Amino acid sequence: MESPKTIPHEIGGLRNDPLRNGLHGVKSDIIGSHPLQSSYQSAKVRQEDMKKKILANTYGAAFPLKMELDCQIISKFQRPPGAIPSSFLGLEAMNGTLEDFGFQDYLNDPRELESFRPVDMHHGMEVRLGMSKGPACPSFI
Structure with missing residues (x-):
């Protein structure tokens, strides 16, 4: 019997890869939100x-x-990974959350962190097309 010619991967391309995604913390599994x-x-x-x-x-x-x-x-519908993130304006208008102004709108912007690194557009498109594994936007070191 001949084995299939495809490489098995998990749905969404997420795998426990500490070199790409960083070390997994156990604290979040033990302590709830x-x-x-x-x-x-x-x-x-x-x-x-x-x-x-x-x-x-x-x-x-x-x-x-x-x-x-x-x-x-x-x-x-999203923008390709790059300098401008997707805003999901249509989804916010459909859900009625367009006028909401929460703490996430003015606090904890990930682009202002010291550990932020720019998005690799090529890697993001490879993940989206199923050619690569890992998160589409590995933005933290």
Whole structure:
């Protein structure tokens, strides 16, 4: 029997490769997220569920499904890896989060860190096309 001519790889190209991705920390596996963060996430999920129920009661059961399908389509359009990151403006407009101004908008911009290194556009496109493994944007040393 002849073996297949393809190289097996994991879905998404993510693999435990410490030379590319850095050493894996065990602390994040042991300690969960901050209690406020988990509370914020659960409140966000409840709010989205309530919004879907209201839309289903108002416009019919197919409307929330159509909106979810539209959001999935819009979220797939991205800029190629490079100097300008994807903004997902259409997705924010569709979800209604365009006017929201959270702490992530003015704090902890990864491009301002000392350990930031510019994105390698060629590596990002190779990952996107399935020719290479690893994250598309290894931006931290």
